[in-house]
Amino acid sequence: MSIPVTKARIALTMPRLSRYGGAESFAWRLSEALARRGHAVDFICSRCETEPPEGVNPVVTGRFGGLRLIKVLWFLIRAERLTRVGGYDLVFGMANTINQDILRIGGGPISIFWQLSKDAWPEGFSRRFKMFRRRLAPVNWLIHWIDARRMRRTPRIVAVSHFVRDLIVKAHPYRAPESIEVIYNRPDLSRFSPPSEEERQALRRAADIGEHEVVIGTAATNFALKGIRQLIEGLPLLPDSHVLHVAGGRNPDRYLRLARQLGVEDRVRFLGRVEDMPSFYRTLDIFVLASFYDACSNAVLEALACGCRVASSARNGSAYFLPEENVFPTPDDVGRMAGVLARMAREPQPGPFVWPEGMETGIEPYVQMIEQAVGVAS
Numbered sequence: 174m175s176i177p178v179t180k181a182r183i184a185l186t187m188p189r190l191s192r193y194g195g196a197e198s199f200a201w202r203l204s205e206a207l208a209r210r211g212h213a214v215d216f217i218c219s220r221c222e223t224e225p226p227e228g229v230n231p232v233v234t235g236r237f238g239g240l241r242l243i244k245v246l247w248f249l250i251r252a253e254r255l256t257r258v259g260g261y262d263l264v265f266g267m268a269n270t271i272n273q274d275i276l277r278i279g280g281g282p283i284s285i286f287w288q289l290s291k292d293a294w295p296e297g298f299s300r301r302f303k304m305f306r307r308r309l310a311p312v313n314w315l316i317h318w319i320d321a322r323r324m325r326r327t328p329r330i331v332a333v334s335h336f337v338r339d340l341i342v343k344a345h346p347y348r349a350p351e352s353i354e355v356i357y358n359r360p361d362l363s364r365f366s367p368p369s370e371e372e373r374q375a376l377r378r379a380a381d382i383g384e385h386e387v388v389i390g391t392a393a394t395n396f397a398l399k400g401i402r403q404l405i406e407g408l409p410l411l412p413d414s415h416v417l418h419v420a421g422g423r424n425p426d427r428y429l430r431l432a433r434q435l436g437v438e439d440r441v442r443f444l445g446r447v448e449d450m451p452s453f454y455r456t457l458d459i460f461v462l463a464s465f466y467d468a469c470s471n472a473v474l475e476a477l478a479c480g481c482r483v484a485s486s487a488r489n490g491s492a493y494f495l496p497e498e499n500v501f502p503t504p505d506d507v508g509r510m511a512g513v514l515a516r517m518a519r520e521p522q523p524g525p526f527v528w529p530e531g532m533e534t535g536i537e538p539y540v541q542m543i544e545q546a547v548g549v550a551s
């Protein structure tokens with residue numbers, strides 16, 4: 174691809190300039206790609222947590238107030254003003270902002286999220302209290318208000334999966350499915366790739382994994398939403414050789430108590446924050462995402478790229494890439510989920526993951542979209 178002759182002034186909006194987190198990592202890489210193409214890129218954020226890419230100018234709004242409501246409102250007001258007076262050729266939105274030329278939806282409508290994610294909490298008081306707190310929180314109603322307005326005002330919307338696109342249409346039926354483009358995330362294949370058998374065995378020994386252990390791995394920061402309780406409840410239905418490793422998250426005490434009650438405490442490991450995720454995936458026999466809601470799990474795509482057998486709930490956008498038999502409807506059906514994992518453990522490791530032909534993935538389609546919008550030839 175040639176370097177554009179004419180530079181464009183482009184603003185990206187995202188609350189955090191960071192490389193940690195799926196949306197944040199995407200925003201960092203997109204700003205880097207645009208700067209490399211010769212564009213003048215301002216990254217409008219409330220916090221700058223890492224070094225920006227070369228040529229990218231962080232415009233930090235700061236954070237005002239201790240309440241999340243005030244933080245969201247402050248960023249909305251400041252980002253809207255900065256983009257209005259900044260003289261930008263194009264504004265690319267990835268935050269709770271109302272006015273932008275292109276909006277990337279990396280999550281989904283908050284109203285649908287409420288409906289689907291409530292199942293992550295046990296029926297009874299726990300679930301009712303969680304839903305009561307959500308409806309009581311003014312910040313949630315602010316986000317709902319922002320979402321309704323940006324859907325009507327933004328001329329071009331991109332969803333990160335067909336799953337998210339369909340949920341947007343369900344929440345905002347005035348938007349036709351064909352008016353929402355779909356571009357999937359694409360892992361950095363230079364980092365995520367299958368190991369040799371020698372490398373895999375060395376990594377498993379370093380992780381103190383027994384020779385005959387079948388390691389089921391998952392990645393989670395929100396343990397309830399990612400179905401960790403259901404995965405632990407499924408362990409007694411699997412052979413004793415099957416163990417669960419959880420990357421990410423904090424304070425797993427309640428889940429360790431559950432494992433103890435079910436007699437599987439010695440088969441569960443909580444690893445905390447894992448810096449080297451490629452090595453984590455390469456130690457696994459199966460990666461599973463037992464999520465009650467996930468717009469398009471990067472972890473599923475990364476695990477596929479690392480040559481893992483992968484299973485997922487149907488409430489995850491990246492389940493689109495999996496064979497139908499490896500997708501279970503929801504984590505609530507623990508027996509069905511355990512059956513899927515037991516069958517997959519007996520199957521051979523898959524070959525290298527091949528991206529479907531003709532599918533828009535990764536950063537490049539966004540760069541092309543932006544350059545076409547500002548009149549710069551690729």
